Amino acid sequence: MTGPDSARAIDVARVDRRSFLRVVSAGVVGLCAGGTEPFAAPAASSPGRVDAFRFAVIADAHLSVDPRNDRAEKALLRAVAEVNAMDPQPDFVVFGGDLARDGRKDALAFGARILKAVKAPVRMVVGDHDRHLDGGAAWRGLFGDEEYAWTHKGVRFVVVNGVRRVGEATSAATRDPAPPGPLHADDRRRAAFEVGEEGRARLAVHLAAVTKETPVVVLSHAPLYKLHRGWNLWTEDAEAVHAILAPFENVTVVHAHAHQPLAHRIGTIDFHGMIATAFPLPRPPEGVPSLSFPIDRPNPFNPADGCGIGWVRIAADGTADATHGLWNREPITVTGRYLRRAGTEDRPPRARRPSY
Amino acid sequence: MTLYRGTFGALSVFAASLWFGLPATSTPQDAVGPHGATPIDVQERRLDALRIGDGSAVPRGVDPEMWKIHQPEDNATDAARVALGRKLFFDARLSRDASVSCATCHDVARGFGDARPASEGIDGQVGRRNAPPTMNLFAVAPAFWDGRSPTLEHQAIQPLINPIEMGMPSHDAVVAKLKDIPDYPPLFRAAYGREPNIADTGRALAAFQRMLVFLDAPFDRWRAGVADALSDSERRGFALYEGKARCATCHPLNASQPVGTDNLFHNTGVSADKRDFEKLVRKVLLALDYGNSTADVDHLALATDMGELGRFVVTKRRHDIGAFRTPQVRNVAVTAPYMHDGSMATLWDVVDHYNKGGVDNPFLDGGIEALALSETEIDDLVAFLFALTDDRLAGPKSTARDAQYERSRKVRPFRDADAAARRRSGFESQVFGGKDDGK
Numbered sequence: 001m002t003g004p005d006s007a008r009a010i011d012v013a014r015v016d017r018r019s020f021l022r023v024v025s026a027g028v029v030g031l032c033a034g035g036t037e038p039f040a041a042p043a044a045s046s047p048g049r050v051d052a053f054r055f056a057v058i059a060d061a062h063l064s065v066d067p068r069n070d071r072a073e074k075a076l077l078r079a080v081a082e083v084n085a086m087d088p089q090p091d092f093v094v095f096g097g098d099l100a101r102d103g104r105k106d107a108l109a110f111g112a113r114i115l116k117a118v119k120a121p122v123r124m125v126v127g128d129h130d131r132h133l134d135g136g137a138a139w140r141g142l143f144g145d146e147e148y149a150w151t152h153k154g155v156r157f158v159v160v161n162g163v164r165r166v167g168e169a170t171s172a173a174t175r176d177p178a179p180p181g182p183l184h185a186d187d188r189r190r191a192a193f194e195v196g197e198e199g200r201a202r203l204a205v206h207l208a209a210v211t212k213e214t215p216v217v218v219l220s221h222a223p224l225y226k227l228h229r230g231w232n233l234w235t236e237d238a239e240a241v242h243a244i245l246a247p248f249e250n251v252t253v254v255h256a257h258a259h260q261p262l263a264h265r266i267g268t269i270d271f272h273g274m275i276a277t278a279f280p281l282p283r284p285p286e287g288v289p290s291l292s293f294p295i296d297r298p299n300p301f302n303p304a305d306g307c308g309i310g311w312v313r314i315a316a317d318g319t320a321d322a323t324h325g326l327w328n329r330e331p332i333t334v335t336g337r338y339l340r341r342a343g344t345e346d347r348p349p350r351a352r353r354p355s356y
Numbered sequence: 357m358t359l360y361r362g363t364f365g366a367l368s369v370f371a372a373s374l375w376f377g378l379p380a381t382s383t384p385q386d387a388v389g390p391h392g393a394t395p396i397d398v399q400e401r402r403l404d405a406l407r408i409g410d411g412s413a414v415p416r417g418v419d420p421e422m423w424k425i426h427q428p429e430d431n432a433t434d435a436a437r438v439a440l441g442r443k444l445f446f447d448a449r450l451s452r453d454a455s456v457s458c459a460t461c462h463d464v465a466r467g468f469g470d471a472r473p474a475s476e477g478i479d480g481q482v483g484r485r486n487a488p489p490t491m492n493l494f495a496v497a498p499a500f501w502d503g504r505s506p507t508l509e510h511q512a513i514q515p516l517i518n519p520i521e522m523g524m525p526s527h528d529a530v531v532a533k534l535k536d537i538p539d540y541p542p543l544f545r546a547a548y549g550r551e552p553n554i555a556d557t558g559r560a561l562a563a564f565q566r567m568l569v570f571l572d573a574p575f576d577r578w579r580a581g582v583a584d585a586l587s588d589s590e591r592r593g594f595a596l597y598e599g600k601a602r603c604a605t606c607h608p609l610n611a612s613q614p615v616g617t618d619n620l621f622h623n624t625g626v627s628a629d630k631r632d633f634e635k636l637v638r639k640v641l642l643a644l645d646y647g648n649s650t651a652d653v654d655h656l657a658l659a660t661d662m663g664e665l666g667r668f669v670v671t672k673r674r675h676d677i678g679a680f681r682t683p684q685v686r687n688v689a690v691t692a693p694y695m696h697d698g699s700m701a702t703l704w705d706v707v708d709h710y711n712k713g714g715v716d717n718p719f720l721d722g723g724i725e726a727l728a729l730s731e732t733e734i735d736d737l738v739a740f741l742f743a744l745t746d747d748r749l750a751g752p753k754s755t756a757r758d759a760q761y762e763r764s765r766k767v768r769p770f771r772d773a774d775a776a777a778r779r780r781s782g783f784e785s786q787v788f789g790g791k792d793d794g795k
Binding site for chain 1: 637
């Protein structure tokens with residue numbers, strides 16, 4: 001299900017991990033990427049121009065496959081029905097991570113089964129909960145490598161694993177599974193998220209394949225910036241990641257994990273935080289980035305409120321407009337233009353909704 | 357009138373008595389008017405016996421402050437307006453062939469409904485929706501199952517020109533007719549200080565309906581401190597209503613929501629297993645491209661299967677697919693059959709439906725969950741629903757309870773004990789297509 005649908009996209013899953021690292025550290029990055037993937041020239045004629053298209057986002061399903069509480073399962077089924085009903089169909093559907101609540105193999109497999117019903121091709125992003133029990137082994141068994149890239153209609157898509165724990169590569173102690181306790185309530189006791197050295201190297205490889213004018217969309221579970229450490233809305237090596245993205249003129253990060261709409265711009269990078277299907281989360285204590293559109297408190301009597309699906313429209317100039325298709329409210333569209341004009345233009349209208 | 361008694365009348369009685377085999381609540385067997393309704397003179401006498409207010413004072417059982425809040429600025433209730441509205445409500449001359457009045461479908465002798473799954477209007481045409489009672493509407497808005505009318509005033513003039521209800525060609529034609537009937541111009545002048553017009557017709561009908569307040573139930577006496585006003589079973593039922601059965605989340609019963617509706621829209625899955633929602637969505641969007649006036653939407657809702665999309669037809673928002681406005685629960689004892697399509701014959705059926713977690717569909721309201729109610733609990737909850745009946749309707753209530761009880765001991769078409777106890781979950785069968793091979 002994961003991985004490229006076109007022959008020219010790189011299939012990182014097929015690259016042996018150790019030899020991959022060897023080439024990276026030997027500094028022959030370009031050779032490696034070129035060796036497995038013919039350089040993908042931007043599809044459109046003038047640099048940076050693309051054929052406009054749309055992809056959908058489903059995220060944070062948190063399946064537990066427990067008949068005593070089937071809300072999460074029902075919500076994911078609804079999300080699948082919703083994207084299948086989109087007309088015209090999205091070019092593909094990104095699943096933004098946290099398919100399974102605590103990373104159990106049966107829950108992941110069940111989720112894979114549900115996602116099979118999606119009509120459009122599905123692209124998987126790994127989430128922190130997916131890796132809770134085994135560091136992602138079961139997930140990889142189902143969906144392949146966590147990090148991969150492809151070019152679609154002139155846009156470079158790069159999927160990163162933004163939920164490695166700081167130090168997990170070297171120390172088993174900081175690796176998931178986490179110490180006992182509520183999974184999400186307080187992530188401070190565990191190490192922070194990072195893309196990590198390996199992840200950053202792969203990101204660089206995946207970007208080396210295209211010119212600096214090529215619009216880039218980075219898909220990650222974690223936000224890739226620093227907002228609230230307690231819930232791990234936090235990427236420890238955010239600055240280093242941004243530095244890799246900085247040379248590109250047109251970069252959009254689409255992430256999940258926050259279970260609420262978030263919008264941000266750092267340097268030349270646009271960030272869109274997408275909503276969850278399973279449940280909404282409150283605003284972090286620090287508040288949200290100033291360009292964000294926090295929604296009112298979700299209705300406690302309606303578990304679907306504050307949840308939903310999303311979709312992202314890539315315009316001909318490569319900017320990305322993200323829409324939060326809330327299930328119990330008006331949709332909110334945050335345009336790339338709004339982010340790039342620092343909120344002075346394209347301000348989404350204030351949500352109209354009944355009180356409860 | 358007599359002309360129709362032999363034709364549509366006979367057919368309708370047949371249809372009405374056939375539904376689910378239950379007797380229509382308290383209809384005198386010998387007295388039937390056009391379209392199977394209770395004759396107007398009988399209805400008027402019934403209404404007199406119910407002693408509703410004449411509009412000069414706040415109706416019994418309503419908090420005066422609450423009443424004030426619900427009074428529209430341009431239509432404060434008074435006796436002249438209520439009298440005019442009452443006359444209009446019972447007047448079949450407002451329909452194209454003088455056979456249908458509001459009271460045909462909102463029959464005083466049938467709990468202000470028509471005691472059949474879907475209503476019959478002009479030329480014997482049967483629509484797709486169940487007629488809700490016109491009781492206690494002062495606290496209910498927006499009007500209609502899908503809320504397509506913002507106010508009672510706006511609502512009241514829609515049936516007049518709906519081709520399957522009263523069938524008048526236009527509102528102008530209604531007004532012309534009213535001006536031709538010598539009784540009306542003086543009544544309009546007394547009520548609104550001007551000649552008959554369509555907006556005042558709606559206002560007068562709304563003013564009359566606002567006075568149809570039936571909030572004097574055993575439950576209200578118990579709330580007021582009369583400890584034995586409710587039986588043990590009814591009291592247990594209320595605890596379930598507010599607790600385990602979760603009814604109060606959508607049907608609140610409190611000082612600010614005395615009639616038991618949140619006035620919001622929810623998909624509880626009533627029509628989900630009969631319809632392909634997506635196919636209907638495509639159909640309705642196409643239809644609304646051709647015409648989306650108030651009358652067009654009214655027609656789609658009442659006369660086509662697209663009405664099963666509920667609120668979606670009004671808003672075109674996907675999350676409104678299959679959602680209907682929460683109906684009041686006051687006096688439900690005498691307003692069977694239930695739900696927007698009249699698909700449930702008894703309150704046991706209604707509770708069975710909720711107990712199994714409604715009918716799974718992508719737009720099912722998040723507040724609908726399997727409830728794991730036992731049979732005793734179901735009986736208690738139903739007993740409580742009967743205790744929401746105004747004392748003036750005690751006769752019809754006991755007839756209905758006997759009939760519903762008897763039926764519930766024989767058939768329970770909506771019962772699914774496995775789903776209620778979560779021994780089987782909807783999502784598994786949806787994903788595995790009924791085969792449990794994925795575990």
